Amino acid sequence: MTHGVPVLRIDLGSDRPAYEQIVGGLRALLVAGEFASGDRLPPVRQLAIDLGVHHNTVAESYRVLEQEGWLDLSRGRGAIVRRRPERKASPAAKQEFSRRLEELAAKAIADGLPRASVAEQLKALAGRLTET
Amino acid sequence: MTHGVPVLRIDLGSDRPAYEQIVGGLRALLVAGEFASGDRLPPVRQLAIDLGVHHNTVAESYRVLEQEGWLDLSRGRGAIVRRRPERKASPAAKQEFSRRLEELAAKAIADGLPRASVAEQLKALAGRLTET
DNA sequence: TCATAATGTATAGTGTCTATGTACAATAGA
DNA sequence: TCTATTGTACATAGACACTATACATTATGA
Numbered sequence: 001m002t003h004g005v006p007v008l009r010i011d012l013g014s015d016r017p018a019y020e021q022i023v024g025g026l027r028a029l030l031v032a033g034e035f036a037s038g039d040r041l042p043p044v045r046q047l048a049i050d051l052g053v054h055h056n057t058v059a060e061s062y063r064v065l066e067q068e069g070w071l072d073l074s075r076g077r078g079a080i081v082r083r084r085p086e087r088k089a090s091p092a093a094k095q096e097f098s099r100r101l102e103e104l105a106a107k108a109i110a111d112g113l114p115r116a117s118v119a120e121q122l123k124a125l126a127g128r129l130t131e132t
Numbered sequence: 133m134t135h136g137v138p139v140l141r142i143d144l145g146s147d148r149p150a151y152e153q154i155v156g157g158l159r160a161l162l163v164a165g166e167f168a169s170g171d172r173l174p175p176v177r178q179l180a181i182d183l184g185v186h187h188n189t190v191a192e193s194y195r196v197l198e199q200e201g202w203l204d205l206s207r208g209r210g211a212i213v214r215r216r217p218e219r220k221a222s223p224a225a226k227q228e229f230s231r232r233l234e235e236l237a238a239k240a241i242a243d244g245l246p247r248a249s250v251a252e253q254l255k256a257l258a259g260r261l262t263e264t
Numbered sequence: 265t266c267a268t269a270a271t272g273t274a275t276a277g278t279g280t281c282t283a284t285g286t287a288c289a290a291t292a293g294a
Numbered sequence: 295t296c297t298a299t300t301g302t303a304c305a306t307a308g309a310c311a312c313t314a315t316a317c318a319t320t321a322t323g324a
Contacts, residue, residue, distance in 0.1 A: 011228075018311080024235035031242055043271055044271075045271075045272095054314080057312060075270090075320060077272085078271060079272080087243065090244070093243040097236065102257065103156035104229065104236060106156075106163040109163050111222070112218065113221040113226055118229070119261040122258040123254065125234065127251075129251040177299090189284080192282085194301085205302090206290075207289060209290085209301085
């Protein structure tokens with residue numbers, strides 16, 4: 001009955017689909033190395049309760065991550081984190097990232113964040129990515 | 133009959149809604165100061181043809197930008213860029229940006245972009261935002 | 265072993281969103 | 295005024311997001 005700290009939080013009021021927020025949040029944790037290979041993610045029903053959504057919504061998210069190679073899913077056993085082979089970036093992926101990044105920053109500035117503040121966050125993340 | 137360079141390009145194959153890509157792309161241009169107050173955006177039908185979508189789809193995008201204060205819309209006259217009062221960033225906006233940024237970077241890395249490359253792009257954008 | 269709980273999966277239903285087709289209304293320009 | 299230009303309104307089709315419910319598989323422990 002481990003009901004420790006929820007792995008994740010989402011914004012139900014957001015116009016962004018819940019399953020997408022879940023995928024994005026978990027992927028970020030996975031990329032950050034927060035889970036070791038063999039670790040088990042919470043059961044869909046448990047995470048669903050924590051987040052306030054239906055368990056099928058969590059299941060859908062898990063399936064996306066399985067598709068991406070992050071998870072092994074099976075009934076009865078759960079969602080197990082997998083060692084995932086590095087993949088080679090497509091040129092499209094790089095361009096997509098570039099575009100989305102620009103749009104995201106523009107949105108933040110449009111929302112009133114000072115450019116300096118946005119730049120600061122960008123540099124901070126860049127630093128976190130290159131350290132070690 | 134000015135049919136100069138298209139203002140914008142979108143990816144019709146993307147799972148991202150076309151109108152959202154249009155909004156995001158135009159907003160980025162607006163934030164970058166590519167349009168002066170009083171400039172006219174292309175008529176919905178013209179841009180629709182350039183992008184390969186229905187004119188109502190472009191119209192929906194224009195309406196979003198009008199809602200955000202970027203445009204003045206009216207029949208017969210077109211979509212005119214407006215001077216837009218700066219707004220004060222809500223705490224939620226800052227947190228939202230932070231979260232989205234992390235997820236975006238994680239997605240890029242998951243797609244195979246080297247962390248160094250992602251960091252590079254982040255720093256490059258930060259530089260562009262702070263110059264001048 | 266066997267019953268039961270735990271866990272992911274399948275399917276159907278409902279409401280919303282996205283994009284389009286078509287017709288309409290307001291403005292500009294000759 | 296007449297016509298072209300431009301944004302708008304509304305209906306429709308299809309896809310999508312989320313939920314309810316039942317099912318299949320695996321683990322657990324008596």
